[in-house]
Amino acid sequence: MSALTKPGTAAVAARRARVLENPWLFILPALAVYAAFLVWPAIQSVGISFTNWNGISPVRHFVGLQNYVKLSQDPTALTALKNNGIWSGVTIVVPMVLGLLLAVLLNGSSRLAPLLRTVFYMPAVLPLVSVAAIWGWLYDPNQGSVNAILKLIGLGSLAQPWLGQDSTALWAVIIPGIWVRTGFPMLLYLAALQGIPKELYESAQSDGANRWQRFWYITMPGLRASHLIVFALSTIESFKVFDLVFAMTNGGPGNSTQVLGTWMYFNVFQYLQAGYGTAIAVVITLAALVFGIPYVLSQIRSEKP
Amino acid sequence: MTTDTTVLATGQALEAQPLRPKRRGRGSLAGTIALVIAAIVWFLPFVLLITTSIRTGSDFLSGGPISWPKELTFQNFTDAWKVGNFSTTYRNSIIIAVVKVPLGVLISAMMAFALAKLRVRFKGAVLFSVVLGLTIPIYIALVPLFITIKDIGLIDNLFGLLGPYLAFGIPFEVLVLHSFFRGLPDEVLEAARMDGAGAWRMFFQIVLPLSKPALITVLILDAVSTWNELLMALTILSSDSRKTLPLGLLNFTGQFSTNYGGLAAAILIAVVPMLIAYGFLQRYIVSALTAGAVKG
Numbered sequence: 001m002s003a004l005t006k007p008g009t010a011a012v013a014a015r016r017a018r019v020l021e022n023p024w025l026f027i028l029p030a031l032a033v034y035a036a037f038l039v040w041p042a043i044q045s046v047g048i049s050f051t052n053w054n055g056i057s058p059v060r061h062f063v064g065l066q067n068y069v070k071l072s073q074d075p076t077a078l079t080a081l082k083n084n085g086i087w088s089g090v091t092i093v094v095p096m097v098l099g100l101l102l103a104v105l106l107n108g109s110s111r112l113a114p115l116l117r118t119v120f121y122m123p124a125v126l127p128l129v130s131v132a133a134i135w136g137w138l139y140d141p142n143q144g145s146v147n148a149i150l151k152l153i154g155l156g157s158l159a160q161p162w163l164g165q166d167s168t169a170l171w172a173v174i175i176p177g178i179w180v181r182t183g184f185p186m187l188l189y190l191a192a193l194q195g196i197p198k199e200l201y202e203s204a205q206s207d208g209a210n211r212w213q214r215f216w217y218i219t220m221p222g223l224r225a226s227h228l229i230v231f232a233l234s235t236i237e238s239f240k241v242f243d244l245v246f247a248m249t250n251g252g253p254g255n256s257t258q259v260l261g262t263w264m265y266f267n268v269f270q271y272l273q274a275g276y277g278t279a280i281a282v283v284i285t286l287a288a289l290v291f292g293i294p295y296v297l298s299q300i301r302s303e304k305p
Numbered sequence: 306m307t308t309d310t311t312v313l314a315t316g317q318a319l320e321a322q323p324l325r326p327k328r329r330g331r332g333s334l335a336g337t338i339a340l341v342i343a344a345i346v347w348f349l350p351f352v353l354l355i356t357t358s359i360r361t362g363s364d365f366l367s368g369g370p371i372s373w374p375k376e377l378t379f380q381n382f383t384d385a386w387k388v389g390n391f392s393t394t395y396r397n398s399i400i401i402a403v404v405k406v407p408l409g410v411l412i413s414a415m416m417a418f419a420l421a422k423l424r425v426r427f428k429g430a431v432l433f434s435v436v437l438g439l440t441i442p443i444y445i446a447l448v449p450l451f452i453t454i455k456d457i458g459l460i461d462n463l464f465g466l467l468g469p470y471l472a473f474g475i476p477f478e479v480l481v482l483h484s485f486f487r488g489l490p491d492e493v494l495e496a497a498r499m500d501g502a503g504a505w506r507m508f509f510q511i512v513l514p515l516s517k518p519a520l521i522t523v524l525i526l527d528a529v530s531t532w533n534e535l536l537m538a539l540t541i542l543s544s545d546s547r548k549t550l551p552l553g554l555l556n557f558t559g560q561f562s563t564n565y566g567g568l569a570a571a572i573l574i575a576v577v578p579m580l581i582a583y584g585f586l587q588r589y590i591v592s593a594l595t596a597g598a599v600k601g
Contacts, residue, residue, distance in 0.1 A: 021504050026419035027431065030412040030475050037472030038438055041446035041453065048448055055448065102343070105336045112337065118587060119344045122351075125583045125590075127533035129551040130575045133558050134350050137572070143565055145353045145370040152371060179347070187591055236440045243535045247555055261536075264444050269540070274448050281444035292440025299480060300432055 042285070048278045055274030067279035077280065080258040083170055084284075087259060088238040091177045096230055098178070099185025104219065106186070107193045117190070121183030128180065132247030135176040139163050163249055166256040173248050173257055180244075181237070185230045189223060196222040232295035239288040260284050357569035358382065365565055378566075385571035388560055393546055394553030398532055401463050401470070401549065406528045409471045410520060413478035418508050420479075421486035422494060432483065438476035443469075443536055451540050463549075465541045470531055478523050485519035486512060522589045525582075529590075532579065550575060 049067055053060035071077050102120055106113045123131060138145045139162040147159035162172040200218050209217070242261035245251065251258040251266065260280055267277035357365060358381050360374035368375065386392070419425055420432050450469050451460075459465030489512065497507050513520065535551045542548055548556070554575050561568035583590065 023419040023423035023425045023504065026415040026423070026504070026508070027425065030416040030479065031431070031435070033412065033468060033471045034435055034438060034475045037450065037468040038441065038446055038475075039434075041449035042441065044449035045445050045447075102340070105340050108333050108336060112341070116340055116344050117591075118584070119348050121587070121591075122580060122583065123347075125529055125579050126576050127535070127551045127554065127579070129533075129535055129554045130572055133554055133568070133572050133575075134354065136558070137565070137568055138350060138353065140565075143365075143370055145349075148370045179350075191591075240442045242444075243551075246535070261442070261444055265447075265536070268448055278448050281442070281447065284442055285445040288440050288442055289437075292437060296433060296436045296440065300429070300436060 045278045046282055048275055049282045051275045053275045054272040055268055055277075056272065060275070063275070067276045068283075070276060071279055071283065076255045076258055077260070077263060079255055080260045080263045083257060083259050084239075084241065086170065087174060087177065087241050088235065090174050091181055091238055091241075092231065092234040094178050095181040096185050096227075096234065098182045099187075099230070100189050100223070102182070102186045103189035103193055104215065106190060117186070120186055123176075123180045124183045126180070128243035129247045131176050131180055132244050135172075135179075136163065136248050139172055164253060166253060169249050169253060169257045173244055176248075177241075177244055181234070185234070188226050188230055192223050192226040193219070228298075229295075232291060232298075235291045236288055236295065239284055239291075354569045354573055357565055358573050360566060362564060362566055370565070381564075381566040381570035382574065384564075385561075385567050385574055388567065389557050389571045389574065390545060390548070390553055391550075391571075391574055394548050394550045397463055397548060398550040401466055402528050402531050404464075405467055405470045405474070405531055406524055409474045409527060410478055410482075410523050412471070413475050413523070414482050414513065414516075414520065415508065416475075417479045417482035417486055418512055419504075421483050422489070422491075422507075422512070423504060432479070436476050436480045438473070439480065443473060446472075447536070447540055450537070454541055460541060461543050461547055463542070463547060466534075466537060466549075469537050469541075470534065473537075474527050474531070478527060481523050482516070482519055485516055489515055518589070518592065521586075522592060525586050525589055528582075529579070 048060075050062055050064060051060040052063045052066070102116075106116055126134075141147060141159075141161035141164065144162075146162065147156075150156055150159050160168065162168050196218065200222075201214055204214050204218060240261070241259050242265070245257055245259050245262050246265070249257040251262045255263075261284065264277045264280040264284070267273045267280065271277075353370065356374050357370065359377050359379065360368075361376045361378050361380075364374055364376040416435070420428050425431070446469070454460055454465040454468075457465075493511060493515075494507055497511055502510070533551060534549075535555070538549045538552050539555075542552060545553075545556075554571075557571070558568065561571060
């Protein structure tokens, strides 16, 4: 302000104002942090994945694609890849179907809806470590509630150490995954259902369409955009699986519940194979980007008025 | 009287709502019952946690995990608070959230505003590159981040988490805020421009006050994910006195392996604040998930 009081400095002030107006000043802080702590480390990782670095010593040699070749032959990595596939398939499809079912049912019942919506979404706000603690406790072979409930309903013969054996451990981790992730599609579908015009249902009904037909020919097409979004977000999310497996089974027993994320972590921080671990991370990221790029493009394009 | 009989005839005696269309008819009672049963199953883990946490160890052992408690106690909570080191992990989680979340939302809002309302070259490319970060798993940055943070001397320091937490929060915050800011009418900003307002004044005095719902939404969702983060914290922090809540929880469950009441109480101590916060703020969380980030 004081600059304006002196004649002749108005032009300087105007120039300064224009400099301060520069839109890049708004963009730079976030862009700098994003570049420094996400983009640049990610690029560095690609470099590290071509070395035999152990993560500590100053010595690191370029080994070309050796880590990637090793990855394709490492039995644990292949188990992890298979587990990632199972994890993704189940935790994408089941929460989507359950979420849709809940949304359609909740869209009808008015008074209970807010309470039920809260109950079904609640697990999603908990730290995954606490979800792991809850379910680890429920699965306890001797004092856990899962086996106790099975005994109570006469299925005591099915009681077993759920997290302690190869055959059940992965599925025992997937169940809380479903518990956590069903609320999100439910909310999305609920919101989308509000957008389907009631008149469509009314005229279909007067044409004699039954419930199933109304669902199949009005609801499902009306939710097409939501299906795509839920699918894309669930897929992206499923590549990030780490917390539940790490906290519930630590990849075990044996390596039976290992996923690529935990296998990466163990390689880097326990087996001191930073180069190899980083190669695993690169592969997960590339897979995530295959689904991520179309999703991000669609989100940004739909922004246009 | 006539209304009563028609209501009864369509099976809606308990939920007589004359203004509602008849669409909700027979099927809905079965649907409601199915929903209520599903909700009870969904809620069962919480019920079991609560019943176990308020009973004595001997009561638990004699009755079994799914019986109703007979001897009540709150001792489990005081034990768990001490053994779980909760006063430390709560404090650390609060410190990092209080510093990180407002700062992250501010710089993201600045960027989102410029990309939505100002003339910027390469706008589309910047937006795309930043939002793409939403899909990138934190694994890919883990090793170089660990090295960098060690180099700048912030390893085993809460503030070592700040940079990575900010960076990984920005994509989501920018996506939501950008789509909200775009919806603000240009006329308001033009009027302010005519009155001589610069971009900063428009941002702080017009855009931010008009965007309270979007800002609150982003603040909450960012706080939830910051509060719950495990992997980065696991990599950066090692001393017990520096641990955040998820780390603390990860490390101490073993110490309760024979004390189920204590373990249940500890889990409740860890989750109840999130559940209470969610209860108060669910309106915003719901609107965020259904509007901003994920529209068709």
